[in-house]
Amino acid sequence: MTRSSSAILNILNLTPEELRKKFTELGIQSYRASQVLGWIYEKGVYDFERMTNLSVDLRQKLKEMFVIGIPQEAERESSGEDQSTKLLLKLSDGNFVETVYIPREGRRTVCVSSQVGCKFHCAFCASGQAGFLRHLSMGEIVSQVLLARDVSADKKLTNIVFMGIGEPFDNYRELLRAVRTLNSKEALGIGARKITISTSGIVPKIEALGEEGLQVELSVSLHGATDTVRESIMPVNRAYPVKTLISTCKKYIKKTGRAITFEYILIKGINAGEKDARDLAKLLKGMLCKVNLIPYNPIKEFEHEAPTYPEIVRFQQILQAAEIKTTVRFSKGRDIQAACGQLRSVTCHPEQASDSERVEGSG
Helix, strand or coil: CCCCHHHCEEHHHCCHHHHHHHHHHCCCCCHHHHHHHHHHHHCCCCCHHHCCCCCHHHHHHHHHHEECCCCEEEEEEECCCCCCEEEEEECCCCCEEEEEEEEECCEEEEECCCEEECCCCCCCCCHHHHCEEEECCHHHHHHHHHHHHHHCCCCCCCEEEECCCCCHHHHHHHHHHHHHHHHCCCCCCCCHHHEEEEECCCHHHHHHHHCCCCCCEEEEECCCCCHHHHHHHCHHHHCCCHHHHHHHHHHHHHHHCCCEEEEEEECCCCCCCHHHHHHHHHHHCCCCEEEEEEECCCECCECCCCCCHHHHHHHHHHHHHCCCEEEECCCCCHHHCCCCCCCEEECCCCCCCCHHHEEECCC
């Protein structure tokens, strides 16, 4: 009797604890789960047949009941400027997402997507025009990390950033399950402080994260110090205005004792003038935080440009004068459209996708 495909479980959708429980329910010794996890997360083996410390009978049983759901790598593109590698991954339903591996200064970082598309319509991000398709499962999130790890020359990662396609906090449950699994010593064992979650400012989920007891890094996309400026490019500000967002961030800092990073994309003529810098300095002064200034990376759907280098320096100087820790971050992977705000997913084969079918990431 053949088992239906709906009854077959993707092991990557199970936490280590859930996998042990499932093995016990199926009459498989629970320690076998640790062996399987070791093959997947330590050795990068995604085929039961290659798990040679399992008996032939057990391997056959696992093949009948489970899959190791690794997406198909549809395209790979490497940067000629900074060694970043962008992977276009085909999901089981035919949708595509992008993941970026970023080696830099002793760090090996993967930028992970959490959704296919995005519903938050940020003006500088084309996913707002193409809309939202669906959430990614924990397994689809974790598999991106595994494939990026396999790109690394030493098969290791040091950092994970949830800054790819989608709003991570809009997929909160699967996001947190993925974070806890990737942090587990039975999986990749990535330290919580090496995992960064980015949000456009979903206030209830910032509050929820503060109660989780996780020492992850929180990054908030601010991009405007006043409601007028922020709302002009981030519609989410209508639901969670600047005052409410900053108040929640202060409570998060007090609750966790951890600094928040505010991401601020500099867009000429929108939010990059000296008045904007002074408004931002006033808003954040005295907070346990830092600011990443990111010169705008162009996309065709938003015809603007980054400020000049002297304008960027002046903006930074105003913040530093207010004793706000500030760095300027020039995004990696610009030459392969893998920089902040440039990640894309497609809903058909990439060679057949028209421009209107591509979904830009929040990056």
